[in-house]
Amino acid sequence: MLKRLLLVRGSELVMFAALAAIPLFVQNTYALGLLTLLAIYGILLIGLDVTVGYLGQVNLAQAAFLGIGAYAAGIGVTRFGIGIFTAVIVAAAICTILGALLALPALRLDGPQFALATLSFTALTTIFLNELEPLTMGAQGLSLSRPPLLGRTLSPRDFYWLCMGFLALVWMGMRNLLSSQWGRAFEALRDSPIATDAMGVGAYRHKVAGFALGSALGGVAGALYAFNFQYLQPHAFVYELTVILLLGVVLGGRKSLWGAVVGASLVALLPNLLSNKVLFQAFSGAGLALALLAGVRGLSRRTLKPFQAISPIVATATLLIGSFVVKNTEDWRKAIFALMLFSVVVGLPEGLMGFATGFLARLFRVDPPPLPPPAPLDEVLPRRPADGEVLLEIRDLKRWFGGVKAVDGVTLRVRSGHCSVASPCRSAASSGRPGPGWRGRSRTSSSSPA
Amino acid sequence: MPGSIIAQMAVSGALMGLVYALIAYGFQLTFATSKSVNFGQGELVMVSAFFSLTLITLGLPYLLVIPLGLLFGAAVGMAVERTGVRLALEQRSEGWILLTIIIGLFLFSFAENIWGRDDRPFPTPIPSTPFHVLGVDVTPLEVSVLVGVLAVMGMIELFKRRTLLGKAVEAVAADRDAAELMGISATRTIVLSYALSGGVAALAGILVSPITTVGPTMASALVLKAFSVAVVAGLESGFGVVVIGLFLGALESLASFYLGSGWREAPGLLLLILALAVRPTGVFGKAVIRKV
Numbered sequence: 001m002l003k004r005l006l007l008v009r010g011s012e013l014v015m016f017a018a019l020a021a022i023p024l025f026v027q028n029t030y031a032l033g034l035l036t037l038l039a040i041y042g043i044l045l046i047g048l049d050v051t052v053g054y055l056g057q058v059n060l061a062q063a064a065f066l067g068i069g070a071y072a073a074g075i076g077v078t079r080f081g082i083g084i085f086t087a088v089i090v091a092a093a094i095c096t097i098l099g100a101l102l103a104l105p106a107l108r109l110d111g112p113q114f115a116l117a118t119l120s121f122t123a124l125t126t127i128f129l130n131e132l133e134p135l136t137m138g139a140q141g142l143s144l145s146r147p148p149l150l151g152r153t154l155s156p157r158d159f160y161w162l163c164m165g166f167l168a169l170v171w172m173g174m175r176n177l178l179s180s181q182w183g184r185a186f187e188a189l190r191d192s193p194i195a196t197d198a199m200g201v202g203a204y205r206h207k208v209a210g211f212a213l214g215s216a217l218g219g220v221a222g223a224l225y226a227f228n229f230q231y232l233q234p235h236a237f238v239y240e241l242t243v244i245l246l247l248g249v250v251l252g253g254r255k256s257l258w259g260a261v262v263g264a265s266l267v268a269l270l271p272n273l274l275s276n277k278v279l280f281q282a283f284s285g286a287g288l289a290l291a292l293l294a295g296v297r298g299l300s301r302r303t304l305k306p307f308q309a310i311s312p313i314v315a316t317a318t319l320l321i322g323s324f325v326v327k328n329t330e331d332w333r334k335a336i337f338a339l340m341l342f343s344v345v346v347g348l349p350e351g352l353m354g355f356a357t358g359f360l361a362r363l364f365r366v367d368p369p370p371l372p373p374p375a376p377l378d379e380v381l382p383r384r385p386a387d388g389e390v391l392l393e394i395r396d397l398k399r400w401f402g403g404v405k406a407v408d409g410v411t412l413r414v415r416s417g418h419c420s421v422a423s424p425c426r427s428a429a430s431s432g433r434p435g436p437g438w439r440g441r442s443r444t445s446s447s448s449p450a
Numbered sequence: 451m452p453g454s455i456i457a458q459m460a461v462s463g464a465l466m467g468l469v470y471a472l473i474a475y476g477f478q479l480t481f482a483t484s485k486s487v488n489f490g491q492g493e494l495v496m497v498s499a500f501f502s503l504t505l506i507t508l509g510l511p512y513l514l515v516i517p518l519g520l521l522f523g524a525a526v527g528m529a530v531e532r533t534g535v536r537l538a539l540e541q542r543s544e545g546w547i548l549l550t551i552i553i554g555l556f557l558f559s560f561a562e563n564i565w566g567r568d569d570r571p572f573p574t575p576i577p578s579t580p581f582h583v584l585g586v587d588v589t590p591l592e593v594s595v596l597v598g599v600l601a602v603m604g605m606i607e608l609f610k611r612r613t614l615l616g617k618a619v620e621a622v623a624a625d626r627d628a629a630e631l632m633g634i635s636a637t638r639t640i641v642l643s644y645a646l647s648g649g650v651a652a653l654a655g656i657l658v659s660p661i662t663t664v665g666p667t668m669a670s671a672l673v674l675k676a677f678s679v680a681v682v683a684g685l686e687s688g689f690g691v692v693v694i695g696l697f698l699g700a701l702e703s704l705a706s707f708y709l710g711s712g713w714r715e716a717p718g719l720l721l722l723i724l725a726l727a728v729r730p731t732g733v734f735g736k737a738v739i740r741k742v
Binding site: 056058102104108109111112113115116117119120121123127130131239250305307311331332333334335336337338339341345346349 | 486487489533536537540544545547548549551552553555556558559560562563670674677678681710712713715716718719720722723726727728
C-alpha cells in the first residue's frame with residue numbers, strides 16, 4: 001500500500017518537479033514555447049479523455065471547445081479588459097454551458113451518430129467563428145496581448161509556470177474525481193448504460209455532466225492557448241486538429257492521466273521530430289523493432305490475431321523505408337502520423353501508457369489499489385421504524401412491448417413493517433381474453449417485520 | 451425577377467444535392483450489412499477523382515475512364531474494409547471509427563504528395579453551355595449528374611432485388627446471424643458492400659469534379675453534407691437520401707445566396723444536429739427496439 005503510494009505519487013511529483021525546473025536550465029524561447037504547448041495540450045487531452053476514455057464515445061468536438069475557449073478569452077480581454085484568471089473562468093463557463101447544450105441531444109445517441117453530431121458541431125463552430133466578423137474579426141484573425149497578472153507582466157517563463165500550475169491543478173482534481181463515485185459511474189456507463197441506469201445511477205445525467213466537464217477543460221486550455229499565441233484564427237480549430245487530438249489520447253493511452261500527458265507531448269513535439277531526419281529514422285527503427293517483438297510474442301502465445309501482429313509490422317516498416325526514401329518528411333506529416341497511429345491502434349489498443357503501466361507494475365511488483373472492506377447491509381441502509389408508513393406506492397402501472405401487455409393496471413402499496421407479495425393471478429390464456437397479467441396485492445403479514 | 455432567381459438557385463443546388471445523396475447512399479450500403487461506415491469516405495472520393503484525372507491526362511477516353519475509376523474506388527473500399535473495419539467488427543468494438551479516420555488521413559497525405567496541393571480542372575467531353583428548361587438554365591453537366599446518380603442507384607437497387615448475390619446482401623442486412631446459418635458468408639457480403647460503396651463514392655467524385663475542381667480538400671465539405679443527408683434521411687432508406695439530398699442542396703444554395711457564401715454549410719449541419727436530437731433514426735428510418 002505504502003509502496004504503491006510512494007511509487008505512483010512519487011513519479012507524479014518527480015514529473016511535475018522536472019517539468020517545472022526545465023526553464024531554470026533551458027533559456028531557449030522556442031523550447032519553452034513547445035513546453036507551454038505541452039502543458040496546454042495536456043489539459044485539453046485530459047478533458048477529451050473523459051468522453052473518449054471513460055465514457056467510451058468518439059468525441060470529435062474538442063477542437064471546437066478549444067476554439068470557443070480561446071475566442072471567449074480573446075474577446076474578453078480585448079473588449080472588456082478582463083484579467084487572466086477571469087478569462088480562464090469565463091472560457092470554462094461558456095464551454096461548460098455549450099458542452100451541456102450539445103450533450104443534451106447528442107448523448108442520446110451513441111457510436112457513429114454521436115461522432116457525427118460532434119463532428120458537425122466542430123464544423124459549425126468554424127463557420128460561426130469565421131462569419132461573426134464584428135465579434136471575432138473573421139478570417140483576419142484576432143490579436144490580443146497577454147494581460148498582466150497581479151500587476152506584473154508575464155515573461156514566457158512565468159507564463160509557462162502558470163500553464164504548468166493549471167495542468168497540475170487539473171491533474172489533481174481529475175485524479176480525485178475519477179477515483180470517486182463519479183469516475184466509477186463513468187466507467188460503468190461505458191460498459192453498459194442500461195445496467196448502470198438499472199443500478200440507480202442516472203446514465204444520461206452522468207453522461208451530460210462528463211461531457212460538460214471535458215468541454216470545460218477544453219475551454220481552460222483554449223484560454224491559455226489564446227494567451228500563449230496571442231493571435232487567433234478560425235481555421236486553427238478545424239476537424240483536422242480534432243482528429244490529431246483524438247489520436248493523441250489513443251496513442252498515449254485512454255483512461256489515464258499519464259496517457260493524456262504523453263499523448264500531448266507527442267502531439268506537441270511531433271512536428272520537430274519529423275524535421276530532424278536522423279531522429280526520425282531512429283524513431284521509426286525503434287517502432288519497427290517494438291512491432292516485431294510484440295508481433296512475434298503475440299503470435300507465439302496466440303494472444304494476437306495474425307492481422308493484429310502483421311499489420312503494425314508492415315506499417316512501421318513502411319515508415320522506416322519512407323524515412324530513407326522521402327526527401328522532405330514535413331510534407332508527409334499526416335501520412336506518418338496515420339501510420340504510427342494505425343500501428344498503435346491495431347497493435348497496442350491500450351495505448352503507450354497502458355502498455356507501459358502493465359509492464360512497470362510487473363517490474364516493481366505494484367499491487368492494484370486495495371478495495372475497501374464490504375460494509376454490512378444494516379449499516380448502509382437507512383433505519384426505518386416499523387410504523388406502517390407507506391414506502392412505495394404504485395398506482396395503475398401499465399407496460400407493454402408492441403402488442404404484448406406485460407403489466408396492466410397494477411396497484412401496489414408497500415408499507416414498512418409489512419410483507420408485500422405481487423403474484424400473477426389471472427393469466428390471459430386461462431381467461432381466454434387479454435386481461436391483466438399481474439395484479440399487485442398488498443397483504444399484511446403478521447410475522448416478520450421487514 | 452427574384453422568383454426565377456430563386457428557382458434557378460434551388461434547381462442547381464438540388465442537382466448538387468444529388469451528389470450528396472449518392473455518397474450518402476454509399477454510407478447506407480455499408481451500414482446495412484455491417485453497421486459501420488467509412489469515416490474517410492471523403493478521401494476515397496478525392497483519391498478516385500485524382501486517379502480518374504490521371505487516366506484522362508494519359509489520353510484515355512472518358513467512357514473508359516468511368517468504369518476504371520469505379521473499379522479503383524471499389525478496390526480502395528475493399529482495402530479500407532480489410533485494414534480498418536474487419537478487426538473492429540470481429541472484436542465488436544467501435545474502433546472502426548478511429549481506424550477509418552486514420553486511413554482517410556493517410557489517403558489525404560498520399561494524394562497531397564503524389565498529385566499536389568493545388569486544385570485542378572477536370573476535363574470532360576460533356577459541354578457546360580446552359581440550355582433553357584421551364585424558365586431555368588440547366589447545363590448538360592448537371593444533367594449528367596442527375597442521370598449518373600439515378601442510374602447507378604437504380605442499378606444497385608435492382609442488383610439487390612434481382613440477383614442471388616444482391617439478395618445475400620439484403621439477407622445479411624436483415625439478420626446477420628440467420629443469414630450465416632443459411633450459408634451466406636457475412637464477411638464476404640460486407641466486403642462486397644464496401645466495394646459497392648467505394649464504387650459509388652468514386653462515381654460521385656467523377657461526376658462532381660468537372661463542376662467543382664479536383665484537389666485534396668475537394669471532398670471534405672462534400673462528405674460532411676453526405677453524412678448529414680444519410681443521418682437526416684435515416685441509414686436505411688435509399689429513397690429518403692434522394693429526397694433529403696435534393697432538399698438540402700436547394701436549401702444550402704439559397705442559404706449561401708441570402709446569408710453569404712460562408713454560411714453555405716450551416717443549414718446542413720444544423721439540420722443534422724436537429725435531426726439527431728429529434729429523430730435519431732432519421733426521417734425515413736425505422737425505430738430501433740433495443741434489447742438488453
